[in-house]
Amino acid sequence: MQAALRTRLLPGAPVITTTIVVVAAALLLAAGQGRVDAVSATPTTGPWRLLLMGALHGGLLTVLFWRARQVAHERTVWSRIAAGAAIIAGAVPLAVLLGLSPDTRDAAVALTLWAPVAAFPLVYGGLVRWNRFSTNLADPNDTLNGASAVLAVVALVTLVLQLDSGSALPTSPTGPLPVVAGFAVEFVILGTVATLPFLGNMGRDPRTWLVLGSFGVSFAGDTATLVSGARPGTWAWVVEPIAVACLALAAVLRPGRAEPQPADPTASTIGAFVVILASTGVLLVAALHGVGGPTTWCAALAATGSGVRLLVNVRELAVLAVTRREALTDELTGLANRRAMLRRMDELAGEGTPLALALLDLDKFKDVNDALGHAAGDHLLRMVATRLETVLRPGDLLARLGGDEFAVLAPLDSPLGDSALALGRRLHDRLAEPFPIEGMVIHSAASVGLTVSPGGEGSASPTQLLREADVAMYDAKRTASGPALYDSARHAGSSGNLALVADLRAALTGDELVLHHQPQLDVTTGRPVGVEALVRWQHPVRGLLGPGEFLPLAEVHGLMGTLTEVVLGRAVAQAAEWHRRGLDLRMSVNLSASNLLDAGLPGRVAELLAAHGLPAERLILEVTESVLLTDPDRSIAVVRRLADLGAGVSIDDFGTGYSSLAYLRDLPVAELKLDRSFTADLLTDERTEAIVSSTVELAHRLGLRVVAEGVEQPETFSYLQALGCDLSQGFLHSRPLPAEQFEEWLTRSPAVAR
Ligand code: C2E
Ligand code: CA
Ligand code: CA
Numbered sequence: 001m002q003a004a005l006r007t008r009l010l011p012g013a014p015v016i017t018t019t020i021v022v023v024a025a026a027l028l029l030a031a032g033q034g035r036v037d038a039v040s041a042t043p044t045t046g047p048w049r050l051l052l053m054g055a056l057h058g059g060l061l062t063v064l065f066w067r068a069r070q071v072a073h074e075r076t077v078w079s080r081i082a083a084g085a086a087i088i089a090g091a092v093p094l095a096v097l098l099g100l101s102p103d104t105r106d107a108a109v110a111l112t113l114w115a116p117v118a119a120f121p122l123v124y125g126g127l128v129r130w131n132r133f134s135t136n137l138a139d140p141n142d143t144l145n146g147a148s149a150v151l152a153v154v155a156l157v158t159l160v161l162q163l164d165s166g167s168a169l170p171t172s173p174t175g176p177l178p179v180v181a182g183f184a185v186e187f188v189i190l191g192t193v194a195t196l197p198f199l200g201n202m203g204r205d206p207r208t209w210l211v212l213g214s215f216g217v218s219f220a221g222d223t224a225t226l227v228s229g230a231r232p233g234t235w236a237w238v239v240e241p242i243a244v245a246c247l248a249l250a251a252v253l254r255p256g257r258a259e260p261q262p263a264d265p266t267a268s269t270i271g272a273f274v275v276i277l278a279s280t281g282v283l284l285v286a287a288l289h290g291v292g293g294p295t296t297w298c299a300a301l302a303a304t305g306s307g308v309r310l311l312v313n314v315r316e317l318a319v320l321a322v323t324r325r326e327a328l329t330d331e332l333t334g335l336a337n338r339r340a341m342l343r344r345m346d347e348l349a350g351e352g353t354p355l356a357l358a359l360l361d362l363d364k365f366k367d368v369n370d371a372l373g374h375a376a377g378d379h380l381l382r383m384v385a386t387r388l389e390t391v392l393r394p395g396d397l398l399a400r401l402g403g404d405e406f407a408v409l410a411p412l413d414s415p416l417g418d419s420a421l422a423l424g425r426r427l428h429d430r431l432a433e434p435f436p437i438e439g440m441v442i443h444s445a446a447s448v449g450l451t452v453s454p455g456g457e458g459s460a461s462p463t464q465l466l467r468e469a470d471v472a473m474y475d476a477k478r479t480a481s482g483p484a485l486y487d488s489a490r491h492a493g494s495s496g497n498l499a500l501v502a503d504l505r506a507a508l509t510g511d512e513l514v515l516h517h518q519p520q521l522d523v524t525t526g527r528p529v530g531v532e533a534l535v536r537w538q539h540p541v542r543g544l545l546g547p548g549e550f551l552p553l554a555e556v557h558g559l560m561g562t563l564t565e566v567v568l569g570r571a572v573a574q575a576a577e578w579h580r581r582g583l584d585l586r587m588s589v590n591l592s593a594s595n596l597l598d599a600g601l602p603g604r605v606a607e608l609l610a611a612h613g614l615p616a617e618r619l620i621l622e623v624t625e626s627v628l629l630t631d632p633d634r635s636i637a638v639v640r641r642l643a644d645l646g647a648g649v650s651i652d653d654f655g656t657g658y659s660s661l662a663y664l665r666d667l668p669v670a671e672l673k674l675d676r677s678f679t680a681d682l683l684t685d686e687r688t689e690a691i692v693s694s695t696v697e698l699a700h701r702l703g704l705r706v707v708a709e710g711v712e713q714p715e716t717f718s719y720l721q722a723l724g725c726d727l728s729q730g731f732l733h734s735r736p737l738p739a740e741q742f743e744e745w746l747t748r749s750p751a752v753a754r
Contacts, residue, residue, distance in 0.1 A: 009252055010070050053240075057089035060244045067251040074255060080126030081247075084119035091115035113178035120150065120185045127192050131199045131208075132263040145268050145275070146188055148305030152275045153184035155282045155299035162291050177294055183226055186219045205256030214246035265316040272306040272313065279303040332378055333385035335406075336399040344397050344409055345462040352456035356420035358408040358427055359469040360388075361477065364444040365404035366556060367593045368437065371631030376437050380444060383435050391426045406446075407469070417452055417485050424448045424483030443626070447552075449473025451486035474500075477552045501557050503539065504550055508562050512538045515570050516736035519745070520588070520707060520729040523721050527750045530586035530620065532729065533571040534736045535563070551592070560594045564601075568608060572619065574739060576612035583746070588620040588650060593627040596635035602642050609645070616646030620671065624652045628663060636667060643668035650707070655691065664702060672699050676710030679730070683715055693723050700724070 064082035068075055091111050098108035124146040157180045193215045196208035203209075221239030224230075279302040286295050328340035336344070348355050362384065369377035381404065388398055388406060397409040410423055431446045449472030453459045460468065468486040476484035507513055517531040537545040554560045568589055575587035595601055609616050621642055628635050628651075643649050648670035656675045674692060681688040692708075699706045708720050711730030720728055734745050 008254055010067070010254055053092055054089075056240060056244055057085070057092060060248055061085055061089055063248045063251045071255060074130070077126045077130045078251065080122045080129070084123035084126065087119040087122070088115045110178060113182055117150075117178070117181045117185050120189070121147070123189060124192060127189065127196070127211075131196050131202045142268050142309060144305050144309045145271050146192070148275045148279075148302045148309065149188045149191075149271065150181070150184045151298040151302035151305065152279045152282070153187050154181050155279055155286075155295050155297075155302060157183060158293075158295045158298070159282050159286055159291060162295065163285075163289060179226060183222055186215070186222055190215045190219045207250040207253050207256065210246045210250035210253070214243045214250065217246070218243045265313045265320060269310065269313040269317065272309040275306040276303050276310070279306070330400040333382055333400050335385050336397055338399065338401045341397065341399040341401065341407055341409060342462050345465065348409070348411055348455070349453075349459055349462070352459075354412045354414060354453060354455040356408075356410045356412050356423055356450055356452045357465050357469045358410070358420070358424055358483075359401075359449045359466070359473045360406040360408070360427060360431070360446040361473055361556070362404040362431075362444050362446050363477070363552075364442065364593075366558070367597070367631070368442055368444065370594060370597055371634060372438060372440075380435060380437055380442065383437075384431065384444075384446075387430050387433075388427060391423075391430050407466075412452065417450075420450045420452045421483060421485050424450045424485070428483050440629075447473050447477035447480075448483035449476050449486065450483060474553075478548050480548070500550065501553055501559075504537070504554060504557075504559060507537060507539070508559060508566060512540070513563070513566055513570075514538055514738065515567065515574065516738055517574075517742040518729055518736040519734050519742070519749070520586075520727045521733050523708075523717070523725050523728050525750070528585065528733075528746065529727065530588060531742065532588040532590075532622070532736070533567060533574075534590075535567050555592060555594065558594075560592045561598055564589075564591060564595050565604070568605065572608045572612050572614055575618055576614040579614055579618060586618050586620050586648070588622055590622045590652065591627070593635075596623060596627055596638050597631060599634070599638060601638055602645060605642060605647065606645050609647075617648060620648040620650050622650045622652040622673065625654070625656070625663075628667075632663070636663070639667060643670075653709075655695065661698075664704075669702075669704060671705050671707060673707045673709050673729075674725075679708050679710045679716060679720075680712075682719055683713070692725075696723050696725055 061082065064078060064085055068079035068082050071078075095108040095111045098104040098111065121143045125143060128142075128146075154177075158177070161176060161180070190212075193208075193212050197203040197205075197212060217239050221235035221243075224235055279299040282299040283296060283303070286292070286299065328337060328343070329335065330337040345355070345357075362380075365377065365380065368380050381400070384404075384406065385398070385400065388408070392398055392408065393410070395411050399407045399409070401407050408423065408427060410420075412419055428446060428448045431444065434441045434443050436442075449469045451460075451465055451468035451472060453465055472484045472486040476482065514536050515533045516536055517533060519528040520530040520532065521527065522529045535547050535551075537550050539545050551560075551563075554563050571587050571589045575585065578585050591601075605619070605621075606616075608614075609619065623635075623639065628639070639649055649668060650671035650673055651664075651669055652673045653675045654672040655678055672695065674695065678688055678692050682692055683689075696706050705726040707727040707729055708716075708725050709729050711717055711720065711728045711732045714732065716730075717728055717732060733749075734742075737745060
């Protein structure tokens with residue numbers, strides 16, 4: 001029992017407590033004598049009494065100030081209560097001095113009576129801080145409210161007293177006014193203290209009950225004095241030791257497990273309203289009965305104070321409404337934000353509703369943002385939001401989770417993957433249509449990942465669902481084949497994007513990225529004349545990853561520049577080595593959208609070529625049409641400077657773009673790479689054949705060579721020969737191979753030109 005008590009006390013508390021208990025006991029013992037003294041003598045005189053009073057207050061002050069230094073997070077509370085107590089205690093010796101002379105005896109009495117009123121703002125300020133912490137909207141320490149409440153109570157009590165006695169109140173400094181004011185102060189403090197155990201979970205903290213007890217006892221004593229018309233301080237001998245003991249005990253106990261609540265303007269608005277009503281009532285009754293003086297003054301001041309407070313609150317509430325709304329909406333698009341989304345998921349989970357969650361990530365957002373600036377990026381996001389809204393059904397929630405990531409939460413009638421996929425397809429198709437931005441046409445399709453929750457018992461948590469949708473979205477981005485639905489069997493092992501991005505950052509500085517080389521053969525001679533460098537990631541856990549599995553991530557997370565640097569470095573070094581060994585092979589390297597927006601790239605390529613001693617024309621840089629069109633001005637400038645170095649520029653995946661051929665006229669292009677899809681259909685589809693043959697013709701007339709990609713059949717190769725295509729690349733000749741294996745392959749193939 002003792003041990004249990006000790007653990008509840010603050011360290012060092014026992015010494016302090018013992019002192020207080022001794023003092024309080026002495027006071028209680030003296031109570032009988034004191035009562036006699038109090039009735040017979042002037043309250044402020046009597047050295048015995050004053051000595052004990054001083055000891056009691058001195059002890060309490062010591063505890064309170066000691067307490068204020070102990071626990072940092074409650075420092076405001078206890079230091080203010082202590083300061084208030086110091087004012088009350090400090091008035092005692094001063095009153096003793098004044099009480100020595102009969103001339104100043106009244107002043108002495110007035111001093112002891114007004115001291116609690118002077119201490120009020122401090123004590124009130126401390127107490128309201130105990131269970132409420134200030135927010136940027138509302139400060140619980142609204143002394144204006146407290147003071148107005150005190151004035152209202154003073155007005156009310158003086159009114160009652162005057163109506164009762166039928167005469168005006170005497171205004172002497174020791175008269176009833178300071179007594180009433182002291183009573184009012186205690187009343188308001190008690191009201192404030194009474195909220196402590198009841199607000200939030202503060203009731204679990206026994207100290208709140210002790211403080212309530214302390215102020216409750218004081219208030220009861222003073223009410224008894226006032227009602228019985230006894231001399232002020234009559235009950236002090238019983239009341240003060242108990243009140244002091246309760247407060248001191250509260251001060252030495254450890255803080256309980258209770259959390260203060262954020263201050264909210266609503267509470268003080270209600271308080272101010274009550275004060276206005278009460279003081280208006282007092283003013284009306286006073287006017288009817290011709291009562292004036294302090295009553296009307298106090299009532300008028302109270303009403304004014306609360307009125308001001310109310311005006312301030314109206315403003316605060318308006319601001320609060322705005323912040324509440326903003327806390328749940330995305331500023332840019334006005335859609336729900338992540339918090340609102342999670343909240344809705346919780347609600348649906350509570351109802352046991354099956355749901356589908358779709359995550360969307362724009363594929364080209366970073367390019368648009370980089371190339372056209374943030375204003376254009378923001379514009380695109382707003383257009384995406386407006387467009388996605390048209391796809392929703394009533395009850396669906398569209399949210400922007402941040403950046404270019406959107407989410408749709410759709411309650412379902414039944415948790416069918418089919419209906420989820422249908423939603424995914426609607427979202428995907430709606431975004432596949434181009435966006436007009438700044439006079440350009442931007443294609444910014446999105447990758448859509450979906451997951452479903454059956455609702456009810458055992459459903460996944462919101463965070464788990466978001467993770468699943470993220471994994472599915474990443475799969476969609478990787479395979480680029482439309483929306484993907486999370487499948488626990490297939491996706492359980494993958495930890496989503498974020499872990500992989502972190503790994504990729506590390507891989508870029510290590511040697512986990514490797515190049516595979518796929519030969520390009522001269523169609524007429526059948527001899528290898530070049531290779532395409534294709535990047536792979538030897539992941540320590542996941543094994544060898546293809547470019548589709550990490551390039552989209554690198555692009556989205558701004559790692560493409562570094563990645564290309566690494567690839568270019570390796571490819572140029574390799575080509576230079578072959579060059580030294582007399583192997584006459586061009587080296588093709590793929591560039592991505594962000595590379596072409598990097599004005600520093602040509603300079604770095606020139607340095608690389610010089611450092612390795614590789615002739616520029618041995619390096620071919622492959623760019624796709626869509627990349628060129630993201631920001632034609634900037635990317636074309638970069639391409640020109642690359643060509644000026646002497647490096648060849650090749651248009652990759654030619655024929656898959658929606659672009660005009662105009663850039664072929666303006667750009668120093670050396671080569672076209674016919675997309676795999678044409679090669680695959682060449683033998684079976686007449687229209688494809690027509691396109692391929694006329695493309696070859698056009699390219700030759702423009703002085704370009706044509707590379708056919710994805711050549712898998714010998715028949716295709718023969719047909720390409722017949723069409724006059726220049727180079728052939730594909731599994732028919734070789735899969736992309738690591739350098740060593742590629743060199744082995746070379747030894748088996750028709751000799752390379754030396
Ligand atoms: P790409 O530039 O069109 O590269 C050709 C892709 O076709 C390679 O896939 C290659 O393995 C594959 N391929 C070659 N011959 C055949 C064939 O006969 N049949 C079929 N079905 N496929 C064939 P890979 O290596 O998976 O690369 C995919 C894409 O990743 C590349 O498409 C390229 O756009 C990108 N990529 C690869 N390495 C890099 C790089 O270092 N930087 C950049 N920016 N992109 C790269
Ligand atoms: Ca390529
Ligand atoms: Ca290609």
